[in-house]
Every structure is written in C-alpha cells, then in structure tokens.
Amino acid sequence: MKVLVHAHDAPNTFLSKYIISYDHKVIAKQFLWLGMVFLAIGGLMAMLIRWTLANPGVPMPFFGHLLFPNSGGVVPPDSYAMLFTEHGTIMIFWAITPILIGAFGNLLIPLQIGARDMIFPTLNMLSFHFTFVSGVIMLLALCTPLGGAAGGWTAYPTLSLNLGSPGAGQTLWAIAIFLFGISSTMGAINYITTVICLRAPGMGYFDMPLAVWGLLLTAILNAIFVPVLGAGGLLLVFDRVFETQYFLAGAAATSGTGDPILFQHVFWIFGHPEVYILILPAWGIVSDLLSFFSRKPAFGYKATALSMCAITVLSTLVYGHHMFTTQMSPLLTQSFMTLTMTISIPSAIFFANWLGTLYKGSIRFTSPMLFSLGVVFVFGLGGLTGLYLGTTTTDFYLHDTYFVVGHFHYTMAASVFLAGFGAIYFWWPKMYGTMLNERLAKAHFWATILPLNGVFMGMMMMGYAGMHRRLYNPFIYDFLKKLIPMNNFVTTCAILMGFAQIFFITNLIWTYFKGEQASDNPWEVGTLEWTTPSPVPHYNFKSIPIVKCGPHELGNPKLTTGRDFQYQTEELVEV
Amino acid sequence: MGFKLLVSLLHVGQVSAGMFSDFITMLTPPEDISTYGHKIMFLFNYITVMNVFYFTLVCIGLFGFSYLYSAKRNKTPEYTYGNRKKQLKVTLIIGLAVFCTVDSVITVTANNDLVNTFWKFPESDDPETIKVQVLAQQWMWHFRLAGNDKVFNTDDDIVTANHLHLPIGKKIVFQLTSKDVIHSFFLPNARVKIDAMPGRISRIWVEFTKSGDFEIACAEMCGTHHYLMKAKMTLYDPDDFQYWESEAAKFAYQENDTGTVDSYWGWKWESNR
Numbered sequence A: 001m002k003v004l005v006h007a008h009d010a011p012n013t014f015l016s017k018y019i020i021s022y023d024h025k026v027i028a029k030q031f032l033w034l035g036m037v038f039l040a041i042g043g044l045m046a047m048l049i050r051w052t053l054a055n056p057g058v059p060m061p062f063f064g065h066l067l068f069p070n071s072g073g074v075v076p077p078d079s080y081a082m083l084f085t086e087h088g089t090i091m092i093f094w095a096i097t098p099i100l101i102g103a104f105g106n107l108l109i110p111l112q113i114g115a116r117d118m119i120f121p122t123l124n125m126l127s128f129h130f131t132f133v134s135g136v137i138m139l140l141a142l143c144t145p146l147g148g149a150a151g152g153w154t155a156y157p158t159l160s161l162n163l164g165s166p167g168a169g170q171t172l173w174a175i176a177i178f179l180f181g182i183s184s185t186m187g188a189i190n191y192i193t194t195v196i197c198l199r200a201p202g203m204g205y206f207d208m209p210l211a212v213w214g215l216l217l218t219a220i221l222n223a224i225f226v227p228v229l230g231a232g233g234l235l236l237v238f239d240r241v242f243e244t245q246y247f248l249a250g251a252a253a254t255s256g257t258g259d260p261i262l263f264q265h266v267f268w269i270f271g272h273p274e275v276y277i278l279i280l281p282a283w284g285i286v287s288d289l290l291s292f293f294s295r296k297p298a299f300g301y302k303a304t305a306l307s308m309c310a311i312t313v314l315s316t317l318v319y320g321h322h323m324f325t326t327q328m329s330p331l332l333t334q335s336f337m338t339l340t341m342t343i344s345i346p347s348a349i350f351f352a353n354w355l356g357t358l359y360k361g362s363i364r365f366t367s368p369m370l371f372s373l374g375v376v377f378v379f380g381l382g383g384l385t386g387l388y389l390g391t392t393t394t395d396f397y398l399h400d401t402y403f404v405v406g407h408f409h410y411t412m413a414a415s416v417f418l419a420g421f422g423a424i425y426f427w428w429p430k431m432y433g434t435m436l437n438e439r440l441a442k443a444h445f446w447a448t449i450l451p452l453n454g455v456f457m458g459m460m461m462m463g464y465a466g467m468h469r470r471l472y473n474p475f476i477y478d479f480l481k482k483l484i485p486m487n488n489f490v491t492t493c494a495i496l497m498g499f500a501q502i503f504f505i506t507n508l509i510w511t512y513f514k515g516e517q518a519s520d521n522p523w524e525v526g527t528l529e530w531t532t533p534s535p536v537p538h539y540n541f542k543s544i545p546i547v548k549c550g551p552h553e554l555g556n557p558k559l560t561t562g563r564d565f566q567y568q569t570e571e572l573v574e575v
Numbered sequence B: 001m002g003f004k005l006l007v008s009l010l011h012v013g014q015v016s017a018g019m020f021s022d023f024i025t026m027l028t029p030p031e032d033i034s035t036y037g038h039k040i041m042f043l044f045n046y047i048t049v050m051n052v053f054y055f056t057l058v059c060i061g062l063f064g065f066s067y068l069y070s071a072k073r074n075k076t077p078e079y080t081y082g083n084r085k086k087q088l089k090v091t092l093i094i095g096l097a098v099f100c101t102v103d104s105v106i107t108v109t110a111n112n113d114l115v116n117t118f119w120k121f122p123e124s125d126d127p128e129t130i131k132v133q134v135l136a137q138q139w140m141w142h143f144r145l146a147g148n149d150k151v152f153n154t155d156d157d158i159v160t161a162n163h164l165h166l167p168i169g170k171k172i173v174f175q176l177t178s179k180d181v182i183h184s185f186f187l188p189n190a191r192v193k194i195d196a197m198p199g200r201i202s203r204i205w206v207e208f209t210k211s212g213d214f215e216i217a218c219a220e221m222c223g224t225h226h227y228l229m230k231a232k233m234t235l236y237d238p239d240d241f242q243y244w245e246s247e248a249a250k251f252a253y254q255e256n257d258t259g260t261v262d263s264y265w266g267w268k269w270e271s272n273r
C-alpha cells in the first residue's frame, strides 16, 4: 500500500508559517515554546509554594504584594491550595507533555524514521491548537470569582464536586483536562500511525533510534489511557454541572449509588501509565545520547527496547499502589503490590544497559551528555525510592507525605526535565540552525543538578520524618515543628534552582543574537536527521533515505571513511 | 600554640558532631508507640540497605566509567556489536538479582505482615478490645465510644471532638467514615494511616504502648483548612482510662444532645468480614 501524504506547499505568509502550520517541525517549535512558557508559570508557582512552607505568614518579597494585595503579600490558605493544584496540573499536562512528547515527538519521529512529515498533518496541527486552548482555559480558571481548582492535581471527589469546590474553577479545570485529552489522543494516533507506516525503506523496528521507541510506546499508552482520563473528567463535569451523582457519597448524596473511590480507580488507571508516558521519551532520548557521546553502540539495544515494552505493559497493571490506604480488597492490594515489584526487573536491565554503554567508551562530556548522565543519577534515586511506596506496609506510613512528593519529583520532574534540556541542547541546531553556547549549557547543568538534589532529597527526608503533603502550615503540628530548618533549606535550594534557569534563558538570547551557525552534523552522529542540512529544510529529505544499518554505529574500528561513525544510510561495515 | 590549635579543632569537631546529631534528630520519625510500628520500620530499613547497595553500584558505574573512559583517557572506544547474546545474559542476570534480593523479599515480608498483623483484627465480640467510631468532616474529627451498654449510637455513647482518649496495652479497633470529602486518619506515632471516605466504612486496629499526649493528623487534602484538621490523642494506663471512662460516662447523657438527629451519627458496629 502506498501512503500519500505531503500535499502542502512551503508556506509563505506569517499565519501559515507560524500559526496554522502543517509542518511537523513548526508544530514541534510551537509545542516547545508553549511548554517553556508553562514551565516558567509552573516554576514560579513552585517558588510561591516553597516560600509559604519555609516562611508561613511572611509576605513574599516582590511577587507577594503583586499577587496577593488583599492579604498584605502573604499567600492565603485558599490560594495556596490553588497554587499546588495548578503547579501539578500545569507541569504535567502543559509543560512536560508539550516539551517531551509534543515538541520532540513531532521533531524526531519523522526526521529519525526518514519521513517527510507526520502522516496526518492536519490532526497534528489540531493537536497543538487543542493543547493551546486547553492551557488558556486552565489559566483563565484562575480568574473566576472563587479562583481556580484547589483540590490537588488528582482532583479526588468529593472534594472536587460542588460540595467541596464551589465555583467555576474546578469545572473549567475538568473541561481543560478533557480538551487536553483530545489533543493527546490526536497526537498519539498520529505518532503510532506515522511510525508504523512511514519508516524509510530498510528501517525495521529494531533500526529505529531508542528515542523513537520511547515516543512510540508513549503514544500507545496515550492512545489507550488518556481517553480514560477524559471520561473521568467528563463525569466530573456531569456531577458538577448536571447534578448527576457518579462520585457523590456521604451526607450530601441522595441516590446512594455514587462512589468517590470509583474516580480514584478511573484516575489512576490513567495516572500510573501517565508516569511512564512522561518518562519513556526521556529514557529513549537518554539511551541514544549516552551511546552517541560514548562513541560506541548502545549496550543491549534490543534488551533496552524490549524492557521499555515490558515496562509499558506492566505500567498498565500496577495503578492500585496509589490506593493502598483506601483499603481495597486484600486480594487487590496483594496483587498490585506484587505486580508493582516486577517493574524493577526491566528497570534494572535499563540501568545495566546504560552503564554498559558507558563501559569502555570514549566519553565526550558535551552538555547533552552531562544532562543524560544527570538523568541516570536522578532516575536511579527516583526509581529506587519507589520501592518504599510500592510496599504496602511502608506505604501506610509514607503515603501522602513529602516522601511521595520527593519521589515523584525525582522520577517525573527531575529526570524528565533534565532529559528535556539535554534534548534541547542536542537538537537545537536541527531546529534553528545555530549552536547553543556550550559553556552556558554546562553552567546550567551544574547550577541545576546540585540544588535539585537538595530540594527533592530534602523532601524525602521530611516525609520520612512524618511531614504530610499539601499543608499550608505544617508547623501547626508539634511533631513537625523541628522541620522548620529543613524546610528553609529545601526552599533555599529551590530558589537557587529557579535562578539557575537564568543560564538557560541567557543562552537562548545570546544564541539568538550571536549564536554560531551549526554545521550539518555538529555532534558527529549517524541517525537520519543528521543527514539533512541544519536547520532542516521544508520536506526534510531531498529524496527518501534508504536505511542500511542501525542508529548507533559508532566506534567501528573497520571504518575507512575517516569518521568514527557511519550514517544509517551507509552499508554496515562488518567487523 | 599547638595546644590551642588542638583545642579549637576539638571544639570544631564537637560543634559539627552536635550539628550532625541535631540533624539526625530532626529527621527522625516521631516516637513509635505502637506494637507493630517496628515492622514497618524494619522493612523501611531493609529497603534502605538494599537501595544504598544498588545505588552505590550505579554511582560506581556512573562516576567510575565517566572518569576511566573519558575521551581524554580512552581514545578508542570498544566496539560491542556482535555479542548480543552475552549482553542479553548480563542484563537478565542483573535484573533477576535485583528481583530476588529486593523485590521478592519485601513482597513476602510485607505480605506476611499484612496477613499476620495489620489485617488480623481481633474478634468483634472480644470484650478486651476497645471500639471507636470516627467521623471525619471538614475540618475536624469526631470520636465515639460505645459507653456502658457497649452498643453504638445510643444515648450513653461517649462522644468527643478533636480529642481521643484511649488506654494503652489493649487492642483498639477503629471504624471510620466521612461526612463530606475524603480525609485520612494518620497516626504518625503508630506509622499507619487509613482513609476516611464518605459512603464507606474503613477499619484499622492499633495497640499503643506508651501513655501521654500525641497528635492525630489528616493526611489527605480535604480543602482550604486541611492543615488545621488535627486532633489530640491522650493515652492512659488501663486503670486511669477506666477512671476517665466512668467520669466521661456520667456526663454522656447530659452532653449528648438527644434532641437532634445529627448527634446520632454513629452506626451499628460492623462485624469482621
């Protein structure tokens, strides 16, 4: 079957070039900038949260009076609840997802499989516009009379029903999530179909870079589970607007058939795979970058790809470990604990492969490599600390404490954003044709990763000491009073980490004005995108490339081309 | 001169040792006053030991290889294609090693603890156990003891708000529900928590070992004043508790507002499933 796409000409007006573009590379940039704007918003919210925790009742300098004039610059308790709700929601759905999946999914899938565009360009464009609109609705919800959603990013009923959260904010939150779900589903269908149908001749599944593997598996999870979240969000809207009682129980319930725990099941059936939806692209990207800069093939490429598949399957079977304290049936509790533990087999394989890739390499410490090594470190910590929470009995103590907060920030925030930054530094030349400044990039790395560990390690320690989550003022409790210095330390680290991002912003501005022109293949890598000019021209490839070898052919001693790597379009030089 | 240096060094050592022990105290969980909290801490410590071991391996690989095989030190990388079988073996062995030493051990231990301890409720007709009904609401805790007639939801129930009185050395069984949103009944000193959910009755048992005043927290986000939802727990020696109970029972009839339906929020005690 011959698939006909690419019916669009090179755009020439501003509108068709930058706003309603069908070009996957432009859509990737749109997603990237949207994600970065929301990342900044979510990051500033984190600063407000941290400030409040370290200095309850003290006005925040500068921002405080600007944002909360009525309370003299102090974050009030209801705004605090909105802040942590929006911080979580925005970071997950409008910062990580657009950057890792939207931007790099769009940029890398066609370029790395040798296609000229996504298979459904219109769907692709709509996917971005839906994300944009849903994000705007999310922010507008903050301006409603009673403010935005304040029930946590998990939005557990009955707190998220009218009984616990009156006002339009929570309804708009659910609508925004629903629209976001539509966007993600469209993107996912597009990614899966593109990878299946548009791989260049000669490119088998095991010739794809691991980044494409990660993005493909993410798309599969997205296609299956985001609709579940959408359904949950819609039912929440029904309960709130049309007075159905799917999730209502207790004194206010009249039907007697609703159950708030039903929502938790719906939410976590999506919510656990979501963790992997966010991390799989990062794993793929890191696996590739480690191989590229160790100048040798990825150790156990097939094992890595297969363990990613295994994790994808397992991730759908473990969601119940988020609900141990709701007292599910013993059988469910035991099964979910056991299944959760099996995830460590593929994860261990992963780590073995990453380290195996470094072993006897010839490592070039470029900025993308530093960020990738950083991911190995922080994901190691994040993954291992998951054991405490997958174990039912230790979870009885740690559930809903800062231990959980530290743990999931290590896995979802630290790992994913480090990988995202690494990817930005690595593929910037393909996007904009310029090189980002290496020195600033390395400063950015060190200035980020040191306080980062202070923040998230500190959070886990506080959780171990018993401090529970989402408290406006934890020091109401006598047994938490001793943690004031620790909270100060974590906040200081968080502020330092915030300021470290100035290196990144400076780098973007500096590169815009003074950045050196990138060569076609500055990192000396053989995957298909590096066979094109920088920046990549309209339609990517002059002629569709024919793939003859795998993505990591580096360091082959038999190479006679004068390079230490070979392009995927070259016949494999046998040893 | 040398002596002075030694003294000041000793002083620095003393101060930093003091700071270190302060730091450890700060990060120590609240005192464990339950009969089973140590089981949770044991598992926590076991996982920690294993994690330290495996993370050290990761760090040795990460930093060691970064040092040994930097492009400066190692000009020619080893080309590894062609021995895929070996690679698969290496990785599978590592995966299985982790599973056997960590996962299977903690799964089995945790499962035994659940079955033999945490889920092993005393018989519902055991006269030695104390039964408590808990009603959570935004943003307070209500506690109900059955009173003299040992039947819940009657006029002689001892009902308290935000203050729970219990004896040590006896098994205490809680049944919990919520009036409005989901709350979570957190006993930091016993290392356990259980959600209090509208429309459902959840249960938990605990036995305390030390008398005194302790704190109960709400651990599940339950609205704006979630952070204020704390209760006090006073634990008595059994004799003192009996005295408190008899005194409280005297006032129960007077304090229970028998006129309003709302004060009968209790329910018939649910027997073990």
Ligand SMILES: [Cu+2]
Pocket: B136, B137, B139, B182, B183, B184, B218, B219, B220, B221, B222, B226, B229
């Ligand atoms: Cu509560």
